[in-house]
Amino acid sequence: MTHLLELRDLHVDFHTRDGVARVLNGVSFHVDAGETLALLGESGSGKSVTAQAIMGILDTPPAAVRAGQILYEGRDLLTLPEDGRRALRGAGIAMVFQDALSALNPVFTVGWQIAEALRVRQGLTRSAARQRAVELMERVKIPGAQSRVHDYPHQFSGGMRQRVMIAMALALNPKVLIADEPTTALDVTVQAQIMDLLMELKAQLGMALILITHDLGVVASVADRIAVMYAGRIVEEAGVYDLYRQPAHPYTRALLESIPRPRGDGQALKAIKGLPPNLLRVPPGCPFHPRCPVELPVCREVLPPPVSLVPQRYSACHRAQEVLDGRV
Amino acid sequence: MVSAASQDAPRSLAGDAWYDLKRNPVFWIAGMVVLLMTLLAAFPGLFSSIDARTASCALSDSLRPPDASHWFGYDKQGCDVYARVVYGARSSVLVGVFSTLITGLISVTIGLLSGYFGGWVDGLLARAVDIFLGIPVLLGAVVVAKALSGQDLGIWPVVIALGLLGWPPAARVVRSSVITARHQDYVLAARVLGASHLRIMLRHILPNSMAPTVVMLTILLGTFIALEATLSFLGVGPRNTISWGVDIAEAQRWIREATYPLLFPAGFLTATVLAFIMLGDAVREAFDPKLR
Amino acid sequence: MSGFLLRRLLQTVLTFVGATFIIYALMFSIAKDPLQALAGEKPLSPSQRVQLTAQYHLDRPFLVQYGYYMKGLVTGKFGRAISGRPIADVLAESWPRTIQLGLMALLIVMLVGVAGGVYAGLRRGGVFDQTSLAVTLVIIGTPIFVIGTVFQSLFAVKLGWFRPSFAPELGLATYVLPAIVLGMLSLATGMRLTRTSVAENLRADYVRTAAAKGLTHRRIVGVHVLRNSLIPVVTFLGTEVGGLMSGAMVTEGIFNIPGIGGRLFQGIKLEDGPLVVTIVSLLILIYLVTNLLVDMLYAVLDPRIRRG
Numbered sequence: 001m002t003h004l005l006e007l008r009d010l011h012v013d014f015h016t017r018d019g020v021a022r023v024l025n026g027v028s029f030h031v032d033a034g035e036t037l038a039l040l041g042e043s044g045s046g047k048s049v050t051a052q053a054i055m056g057i058l059d060t061p062p063a064a065v066r067a068g069q070i071l072y073e074g075r076d077l078l079t080l081p082e083d084g085r086r087a088l089r090g091a092g093i094a095m096v097f098q099d100a101l102s103a104l105n106p107v108f109t110v111g112w113q114i115a116e117a118l119r120v121r122q123g124l125t126r127s128a129a130r131q132r133a134v135e136l137m138e139r140v141k142i143p144g145a146q147s148r149v150h151d152y153p154h155q156f157s158g159g160m161r162q163r164v165m166i167a168m169a170l171a172l173n174p175k176v177l178i179a180d181e182p183t184t185a186l187d188v189t190v191q192a193q194i195m196d197l198l199m200e201l202k203a204q205l206g207m208a209l210i211l212i213t214h215d216l217g218v219v220a221s222v223a224d225r226i227a228v229m230y231a232g233r234i235v236e237e238a239g240v241y242d243l244y245r246q247p248a249h250p251y252t253r254a255l256l257e258s259i260p261r262p263r264g265d266g267q268a269l270k271a272i273k274g275l276p277p278n279l280l281r282v283p284p285g286c287p288f289h290p291r292c293p294v295e296l297p298v299c300r301e302v303l304p305p306p307v308s309l310v311p312q313r314y315s316a317c318h319r320a321q322e323v324l325d326g327r328v
Numbered sequence: 329m330v331s332a333a334s335q336d337a338p339r340s341l342a343g344d345a346w347y348d349l350k351r352n353p354v355f356w357i358a359g360m361v362v363l364l365m366t367l368l369a370a371f372p373g374l375f376s377s378i379d380a381r382t383a384s385c386a387l388s389d390s391l392r393p394p395d396a397s398h399w400f401g402y403d404k405q406g407c408d409v410y411a412r413v414v415y416g417a418r419s420s421v422l423v424g425v426f427s428t429l430i431t432g433l434i435s436v437t438i439g440l441l442s443g444y445f446g447g448w449v450d451g452l453l454a455r456a457v458d459i460f461l462g463i464p465v466l467l468g469a470v471v472v473a474k475a476l477s478g479q480d481l482g483i484w485p486v487v488i489a490l491g492l493l494g495w496p497p498a499a500r501v502v503r504s505s506v507i508t509a510r511h512q513d514y515v516l517a518a519r520v521l522g523a524s525h526l527r528i529m530l531r532h533i534l535p536n537s538m539a540p541t542v543v544m545l546t547i548l549l550g551t552f553i554a555l556e557a558t559l560s561f562l563g564v565g566p567r568n569t570i571s572w573g574v575d576i577a578e579a580q581r582w583i584r585e586a587t588y589p590l591l592f593p594a595g596f597l598t599a600t601v602l603a604f605i606m607l608g609d610a611v612r613e614a615f616d617p618k619l620r
Numbered sequence: 621m622s623g624f625l626l627r628r629l630l631q632t633v634l635t636f637v638g639a640t641f642i643i644y645a646l647m648f649s650i651a652k653d654p655l656q657a658l659a660g661e662k663p664l665s666p667s668q669r670v671q672l673t674a675q676y677h678l679d680r681p682f683l684v685q686y687g688y689y690m691k692g693l694v695t696g697k698f699g700r701a702i703s704g705r706p707i708a709d710v711l712a713e714s715w716p717r718t719i720q721l722g723l724m725a726l727l728i729v730m731l732v733g734v735a736g737g738v739y740a741g742l743r744r745g746g747v748f749d750q751t752s753l754a755v756t757l758v759i760i761g762t763p764i765f766v767i768g769t770v771f772q773s774l775f776a777v778k779l780g781w782f783r784p785s786f787a788p789e790l791g792l793a794t795y796v797l798p799a800i801v802l803g804m805l806s807l808a809t810g811m812r813l814t815r816t817s818v819a820e821n822l823r824a825d826y827v828r829t830a831a832a833k834g835l836t837h838r839r840i841v842g843v844h845v846l847r848n849s850l851i852p853v854v855t856f857l858g859t860e861v862g863g864l865m866s867g868a869m870v871t872e873g874i875f876n877i878p879g880i881g882g883r884l885f886q887g888i889k890l891e892d893g894p895l896v897v898t899i900v901s902l903l904i905l906i907y908l909v910t911n912l913l914v915d916m917l918y919a920v921l922d923p924r925i926r927r928g
Contacts, residue, residue, distance in 0.1 A: 057831040089834030097832075102825040106924055107847050117833045152923045168833070458631065459638030462908050466866035467900045470888060472646050474896060554763040558870060561765045562888055576769060580874070583773040590773060594766045602761030609757075 002074045003030035004208050005054070005093065005176050010068030012046075012053055012232075014279075015061075021279040023049050025232040025287075027068070028306075033175065036202065036209040038219040038240075040255075041229035044276050047212045050229075051178045054210075055095050056085040072176075090117050094174035098181040100161035104153040110137075110164050111149030117171045136167040140197060159190035163197065170201065177202070178210045183218060195222050216259055220244060225312070228252050231277050231287035234306070238313040248315035248324040250292045286317070294319060294328045345614040355610040361603035365596075369421035372414045380415035380570055383407060391586040401588040404578060413592050416572045420600065423483050423490070423566070424553040430491025431498055431552075432545050436534075438495070439502025439541075444510055444529055450503075461496045466555060468493045473564040483566040486559055490552050501544045505537030512536070543612040550604030557597050572597045624919065624926075632912045639908070640693070640901045644686050647897050675699050675894070693901055701887070701895040710883055710895065711902070718879030721872070722864055724795050725803035726857070733807035734853055737814025741849070742841065744819045752815075756808035764867050768801045768874040785876040795877075802871040806860040813856050817849040824848070851921045858914025862907045 012024035024046050031037040039047045052058045054070055056077065070077040072092060077085055097103040105113060114136055115129035124132065130149060137145035140163040153161055162182060169177060179198060183191035199222060202209045213219055219226060220240065227237040228251065236249040247253040254272045274291035277283060286292070289299040298318055306314040309324055322328045349355045368375055385407035394401040400409035442453045469489040476485035509515065510533060518528050559565040560573025572593040579589035664672070677688045692699060698707035740749040759767070775797060776784035782797040783790065821827070822845055830840045865881070872878075873885030880899060887895040919926050 052828075055832050057828055086834050086836065089832055091834060095832040097825065097829055099825065103829045105826040105830070105844055105848070107851070107922060108844075116835070120839065121834060154924050165829075168829075172834075455634065455638070458635045459642065462635045462639035462904055463643065464862040464866045464903070464907060466869070467903060468643065468646070470869075470884075471643055471897065471900055474888065474891070474893070475647050550761065554761075558763055558765050562870070562873070562885065564888060573765075576766065580769045580772070583769070583777050587773060587778075590769060594770060598758075598762045598766055601763065602758065605761050606757065 003071070004032045004073060005210075006030035006069075006071040007050070007054070008069040008071065010050070010053065010070065011066040012049055012058070013064050013066050015064065016280070019280045022282050023063075023232050023279055024053065025282070027229075027232070027234055029227045029234060029237060031176070031208045031210055033206050033208050034202070035225070036199075036211060036223045038211045038213060038223035038226045039229055040213060040216070040219055040226055042214055042276060044279075045229040046232040047214075047229055048180055049232075051095060051180050051210070051212055054178065055089055055093060056082075057089075090169070090174060091121070091172040092174055093176040093178065094169040094172070095178045095180065096162075096165050096169045096182050099185045100158070100165045101153060103165060104161065106153055109150050109152055110156070114149075114164065114168045114171055117168070121172065132171070133167070136170060137164070139170070139201070140164075140167045142167070158186050159193060162186065162190075162194055166194075166197065166201070170205070173205070174207065176208045176210065178212065180212045181214070182211075184213070184215070191218065198222075216255060228255070231282070232279065233287070233316065235288065235317070236315040237306075238315075242313060246324060246326070248309055248313070248320050249317045250294055250319075250323060251288050252315075253323060254291075254293070294323070345611075348614040349610060352610050352614070354606055355614075358603040358607040358610065361599055362607060365417055365421055365600045365603070368414055368417035370418075372418065376408075376411045376414040378408050378411040380407065380411040383411060391582060391589070393586070394588060400592045401586070403575065403589040404582050409575075409589050409592055412570055412575055413572070413596050415570045416575060416593060417596070417600075419483055419560075419566055419569045419571045420553045420556055420597070423486055423556040424549045424604075426483070426487045427490035427494065427552045427556075428545055428549045430487065431495040431548060432541075434491070435495040435498035436502050436541065439499040440506055440529055440534065442499070443503040443506025443537075444525070444533060446507075453499075457496045457499055460493060463493055465490070465493045466558060469555060469559060470562065470564055473559055480567055482569065486556055486564075486566055489559075490555055494548060494552065494555075498541065498544050498548060502537060502541050505540050506533055509533045509536045539615050540612070543608045543615070546608035546611065547605050550601045550608070553597070553604065554601045625916065628912055628915055632908050636905055636908050637690070639904050640690065641686060643897065643900055643904070644689055645682075647893065672894075693898070693905075698898050699894055701892050703890075703892065707895055707898050711880065711899070714878055714880045714883050716879075717877055718868055718872070718881055720792065721795050721799055721802060721868060721877060721879060724792070724799035725806070725864060728799055728803040729806045729810055729857070729860070733803075733810035734814050734850075737811040737853075738818050738846070738849070740811065741815040741818025741822070744815070744822075749815065752811060756811050759804050759808035764801065764805060765870045765874065767804050768798075768871055771797060771801050772874060786878065798871050798875045798877060801874075802864060802867050805867065806857075806863060810853065810856060810860070814849065814853050817852050818845060821845045821849045851918070854921060855914050855918045858910055858917065861910040865903045865907060 006028075007030070008028050010024050010027040011022070014021040014023050027046070027050055029037065029039075039050065041047050049058065049063070053063075053065060054077075058065075065078060068078070072088065077088070104110070108116075111130055111133045114133040115124075115126075118124045118129040118132055119126065134145045134149050137149060142148060142160055142163050148156075153164070156164065166182075177198075182198065183194050186194065195218060198209065198211075201207070211219065211223060223240045225237065225239050226243050227234045228243075228249065229235070230251050236243070236247065236252045238248065243252065244256065247256060251272075254270075257270045258272060260269055272291055277287050277290070283290070283300075285298075285300040285302055286295075286304050289295045292299065296318060302318070304316045304318045304320075306316045307320045308314045309320060314320075315324070317323060319328055373379070385402075385405045387406045389402045389406035390404055392398075392402040392406075398408050398410060400413060403409050403412065438453050438456070442450045469486070472489035472492070473485045476488070515528060515532055518532055523531075556565060557571070557573035557576070560571040561577045563577070565571055565573055575593045576590060576597070579586075579593070583590060677685045680688075691697075696708060698711070700706055701710065736748075736752060740746075740752050743749055772784050776782045783794065786798075787794045822841075824845075826844060827840055830844050835844075868879065868881030869884045870881070872880075872882035876882065880903070884896060884899045884903075886892075887899065
């Protein structure tokens with residue numbers, strides 16, 4: 001079956017002064033139209049790098065794609081020339097970034113920036129493009145779009161700016177939208193509004209949505225499937241209900257247990273002991289084993305392959321089935 | 329992103345900075361040049377057997393090229409260029425040092441008061457800064473040096489001129505570091521403990537704002553040396569003193585016949601100015617956390 | 621925006637008054653014999669003393685003197701030089717030359733300095749970048765009169781590529797070597813500033829966003845990066861006017877150009893006090909007005925500072 005977007009075994013390295021860091025180590029997932037896939041992980045797990053690799057906007061001196069495929073509608077993007085990849089940016093796959101204040105150009109009006117793709121890539125006239133920009137701003141529910149189209153990014157509030165980013169991303173009617181931590185920089189109430197907006201737009205336009213976040217709360221109400229990332233690989237992928245109800249990987253379980261719950265009986269918060277591994281010197285075996293409460297000797301030597309537990313659900317753990325069944 | 333759990337002991341900014349500076353060849357070279365010029369200024373006799381202040385110059389030697397005993401050749405008057413270059417260091421270095429001291433005093437005072445008290449004090453002093461900034465240093469120094477030139481005051485007219493006019497940029501640097509320091513918790517703690525304004529300013533804020541100020545003053549020193557030479561070149565520099573600027577002005581007139589009398593003082597002057605500027609630059613880079 | 625303008629205008633006026641007051645005070649009150657200081661070495665004849673005293677109202681209280689001086693400055697009645705010539709005439713015939721020199725220097729600064737800085741910033745760490753950093757540092761450390769005399773001796777006297785002095789029959793070409801000398805320092809500082817600005821902006825987040833929109837590298841750099849990088853550069857060019865004026869004094873002196881700077885240079889040599897003070901005051905005015913224009917330009921270029 002050809003998925004709309006599919007990553008197969010993607011490996012990306014970063015060449016630094018201190019050596020080669022293995023930032024992505026065999027990332028595989030797929031997403032189809034109308035679906036929301038959440039990429040969940042701590043900072044440093046490789047989520048943003050994955051997104052940027054898909055878009056092809058990694059800085060390729062320090063970064064280098066070592067192996068793998070990125071298939072969009074069946075075609076491997078990594079084999080395309082730069083012109084071909086650029087044609088798809090914004091038009092096939094679009095991206096929304098985290099901090100809209102720095103992600104938007106401060107010296108151009110919002111309307112100019114939203115309309116830019118339309119003028120430059122679709123050849124619209126200035127006024128036609130501006131009109132379309134106003135429409136897009138109305139679609140993302142920015143009040144007073146007609147006049148605000150002439151305003152500058154710093155004149156908007158955080159939530160409104162994020163809507164501008166979304167409008168800009170939608171300009172060329174992409175089929176896949178990648179949202180990299182779209183609400184992290186915002187207040188909690190505004191977060192909910194933005195997430196609702198994304199869901200609505202996805203439904204209206206039939207897009208696939210890849211949501212990158214570290215926030216378990218945001219993900220629960222919004223995603224169809226969740227892929228949990230750790231140290232540059234996907235350690236578990238499952239439907240959202242299945243994941244929350246019964247995780248199949250010690251890391252996922254530890255993440256869920258670390259969410260503070262209002263219990264009122266003064267129990268200590270459960271944090272995951274230790275720190276993520278140094279990607280310059282990745283230890284053999286499972287990357288999570290130094291912090292894993294249920295590690296076995298085999299975990300230190302052999303990298304656990306993704307094990308398919310039920311269709312559409314897998315976990316990269318030697319004890320996946322036991323974790324799933326609740327036996328450990 | 330590469331995340332690494334670092335187990336190293338915490339390093340201070342000053343410690344890091346010194347570590348980098350030690351390894352920076354520019355720092356050492358510039359430092360050596362500065363040292364050399366200071367020695368030339370302080371002990372010219374160590375470097376030149378001929379005392380340029382009292383030497384007798386024979387016009388018959390006018391503009392002769394360098395030879396074994398006169399390494400830099402002779403100038404138009406027949407004087408030994410090497411000796412004049414060595415003895416010329418003094419006025420440049422002294423003017424540089426004293427003007428920087430005056431500028432330092434003025435800019436630290438104004439910057440400290442401005443940054444610490446803010447409000448109307450800052451507003452008032454900012455107007456003073458504006459006014460002095462409106463006078464391009466060279467132009468103003470020319471006027472001052474001219475006005476004082478009638479009296480034979482040696483290097484002091486130039487020193488005062490430069491010191492009085494060159495402080496605004498340094499005052500701004502001091503002011504912004506003071507403002508940063510003012511908001512630190514230890515200042516708040518000192519206030520709560522009842523320390524007087526003066527004590528806080530001198531004991532807490534000043535030591536912590538010194539780094540960028542010292543950098544600025546070092547670079548300013550280099551600039552002042554260049555300005556002194558320019559003023560001498562223009563004819564309003566210190567009177568009756570051997571100066572690189574004066575020698576360059578003189579040598580320029582006879583450029584068709586000989587280049588050495590121009591090149592050597594010019595070379596020493598440029599080297600000295602560059603050394604101070606690069607020294608200040610190297611220190612600034614070492615202390616700049618953004619470049620790590 | 622107009623509130624901002626009004627405030628800056630007021631500030632300029634106050635600063636001008638303050639600065640000229642200081643210049644005037646320095647000239648006339650620290651000298652023991654201001655009249656003699658005006659004339660320098662040459663002893664003044666009694667009739668000259670009378671004339672100068674009347675011209676500068678030296679028999680009146682200091683503030684009144686200053687008042688007359690300002691009035692004269694502002695109305696264009698600049699009085700006479702020690703030589704007797706009306707200063708206004710001297711200025712009228714000199715300023716076109718300085719303008720031509722200055723504009724050519726600015727052009728060189730922009731073409732070589734800014735363009736070079738953009739290139740160095742785009743290829744940061746490359747050969748051009750590293751060489752230009754070293755070269756510009758040497759330029760910054762070399763006093764302008766050293767550059768002027770060395771260039772004159774090398775390119776004009778030794779190599780004969782240029783005339784060593786002002787030659788009006790060559791038209792604009794006679795300004796080329798002096799303009800290069802005059803612009804050197806600004807070129808070096810400008811190149812470094814542009815380079816840093818471009819290099820910083822290349823790493824900005826909005827560059828990533830622009831790439832994600834599928835824009836070509838050429839457009840990202842040419843439109844997005846450049847527009848942001850050039851803001852500090854443009855304002856820098858404006859503030860360089862002060863340095864250019866001081867530099868013009870030295871450059872015109874070395875190359876014998878009879879512009880405003882050259883007259884000032886001669887005025888210092890010939891110890892013509894009234895001329896010197898008047899020209900310096902006017903140059904300060906030009907400097908302040910230019911700064912004001914630069915501030916307004918900055919507000920136009922950077923929308924973030926327009927509000928108050």
